Amino acid sequence: xxxxxxxxxxxxxxxxxxxxxxxxxxxxxxxxxxxxxxxxxxxxxxxxxxxxxxxxxxxxxxxxxxxxxxxxxxxxxxxxxxxxxxxxxxxxxxxxxxxxxxxxxxxxxxxxxxxxxxxxxxxxxxxxxxxxxxxxxxxxxxxxxxxxxxxxxxxxxxxxxxxxxxxxxxxxxxxxxxxxxxxxxxxxxxxxxxxxxxxxxxxxxxxxxxxxxxxxxxxxxxxxxxxxxxxx
Amino acid sequence: xxxxxxxxxxxxxxxxxxxxxxxxxxxxxxxxxxxxxxxxxxxxxxxxxxxxxxxxxxxxxxxxxxxxxxxxxxxxxxxxxxxxxxxxxxxxxxxxxxxxxxxxxxxxxxxxxxxxxxxxxxxxxxxxxxxxxxxxxxxxxxxxxxxxxxxxxxxxxxxxxxxxxxxxxxxxxxxxxxxxxxxxxxxxxxxxxxxxxxxxxxxxxxxxxxxxxxxxxxxxxxxxxxxxxxxx
Numbered sequence: 001x002x003x004x005x006x007x008x009x010x011x012x013x014x015x016x017x018x019x020x021x022x023x024x025x026x027x028x029x030x031x032x033x034x035x036x037x038x039x040x041x042x043x044x045x046x047x048x049x050x051x052x053x054x055x056x057x058x059x060x061x062x063x064x065x066x067x068x069x070x071x072x073x074x075x076x077x078x079x080x081x082x083x084x085x086x087x088x089x090x091x092x093x094x095x096x097x098x099x100x101x102x103x104x105x106x107x108x109x110x111x112x113x114x115x116x117x118x119x120x121x122x123x124x125x126x127x128x129x130x131x132x133x134x135x136x137x138x139x140x141x142x143x144x145x146x147x148x149x150x151x152x153x154x155x156x157x158x159x160x161x162x163x164x165x166x167x168x169x170x171x172x173x174x175x176x177x178x179x180x181x182x183x184x185x186x187x188x189x190x191x192x193x194x195x196x197x198x199x200x201x202x203x204x205x206x207x208x209x210x211x212x213x214x215x216x217x218x219x220x221x222x223x224x225x226x227x228x229x230x231x232x
Numbered sequence: 233x234x235x236x237x238x239x240x241x242x243x244x245x246x247x248x249x250x251x252x253x254x255x256x257x258x259x260x261x262x263x264x265x266x267x268x269x270x271x272x273x274x275x276x277x278x279x280x281x282x283x284x285x286x287x288x289x290x291x292x293x294x295x296x297x298x299x300x301x302x303x304x305x306x307x308x309x310x311x312x313x314x315x316x317x318x319x320x321x322x323x324x325x326x327x328x329x330x331x332x333x334x335x336x337x338x339x340x341x342x343x344x345x346x347x348x349x350x351x352x353x354x355x356x357x358x359x360x361x362x363x364x365x366x367x368x369x370x371x372x373x374x375x376x377x378x379x380x381x382x383x384x385x386x387x388x389x390x391x392x393x394x395x396x397x398x399x400x401x402x403x404x405x406x407x408x409x410x411x412x413x414x415x416x417x418x419x420x421x422x423x424x425x426x427x428x429x430x431x432x433x434x435x436x437x438x439x440x441x442x443x444x445x446x447x448x449x450x451x452x453x454x455x456x457x458x459x460x461x462x463x464x
Contacts, residue, residue, distance in 0.1 A: 024276070025277075028257055029257060032257075043445060044257045044428070045425060048428055097275060194277050196277040196428065198432055199433075200432030200433065200436075
């Protein structure tokens with residue numbers, strides 16, 4: 001039978017930090033340092049649970065936790081300060097186990113994939129090299145969309161770059177914001193534990209499948225309907 | 233009625249890192265740096281989930297995850313290296329919200345309490361000052377027991393210092409290792425989210441009650457049977 005409807009996921013859209021590269025904890029510490037510079041002492045676990053969401057929403061969450069309201073200018077300065085602190089640790093960031101192999105496997109199978117990240121383009125490009133991915137990958141970064149996660153814009157733009165409807169995409173992420181954005185993009189959300197969320201937190205955020213890290217996903221990729229090269 | 237059996241928890245034994253002070257993520261990064269020095273690239277979230285357990289058990293876990301077996305000498309060097317990296321960030325560690333107030337409230341209520349930590353004494357003493365606790369507190373540190381968590385030794389020794397049977401103690405901790413050690417000490421284990429574990433992870437580890445942080449525990453301390461000063 002020829003397929004009028006795709007018989008397997010047509011494409012993958014990956015989050016970057018905590019999903020393909022092991023950078024979440026460095027981001028957490030960098031946010032804490034940036035917050036301490038303006039005398040905002042938010043507990044570090046609360047910062048961790050907000051990694052990957054937009055800076056504007058992060059600031060709203062801060063307001064609820066600390067009672068401090070930031071102006072748009074202060075938010076911009078806070079983001080710049082986070083960026084500066086993170087840049088100091090960026091060299092130590094490594095790909096997560098299996099990340100390079102997973103992306104290569106998808107390419108070998110002829111499955112389209114890309115990366116859609118709340119990071120700035122300059123930070124993301126450094127990670128492409130670590131992942132063994134060509135620098136001209138058509139990825140989507142924060143600079144290209146109006147709203148970051150949990151709005152669906154990043155994943156919708158990623159699907160558009162692949163020329164695939166987002167509802168035919170598998171979105172892979174490590175945070176509840178990824179999974180919420182995946183659902184709002186009508187994509188199939190798959191969770192990874194490698195960003196440090198608990199398994200049940202991601203299940204409650206409606207991850208359709210859950211794996212430890214990219215290596216574990218690759219080892220079970222048949223569960224997502226991906227046949228190997230030449231497998232019917 | 234006079235009480236032959238105590239009608240409220242007779243004493244509290246607190247874990248330190250992630251429970252009273254906001255130091256878990258600094259410990260995580262310090263372990264990662266120590267592991268990288270011996271070319272062991274363990275994902276950071278896997279390190280996070282092992283914080284607070286004994287160095288020997290950590291090394292066994294490493295063996296399972298990486299296939300690398302460490303000698304006792306290598307484990308000691310790894311622990312020394314972690315200690316050195318952590319010392320560099322120790323100054324930035326702050327008490328968790330409500331920690332100082334919670335300890336003061338217990339003292340005001342005449343409830344005995346102490347701290348039992350897998351940290352070394354020198355590291356722990358620096359934190360006492362940040363917590364506004366007298367330096368002569370009869371706490372228990374790693375140096376004083378044969379086995380760290382999840383063995384019950386630290387909490388048993390804490391209860392002994394207070395002169396209270398451990399089964400009459402409330403043990404407060406942020407990790408599944410704390411809760412496992414509390415159960416093995418026959419104490420009532422209470423969990424805090426402030427170490428970065430997910431709520432369901434701690435529930436599954438049989439936390440009898442669960443609070444966000446020390447401030448949240450203090451705000452609900454009646455739920456643990458603690459009456460205020462002069463409350464019948």
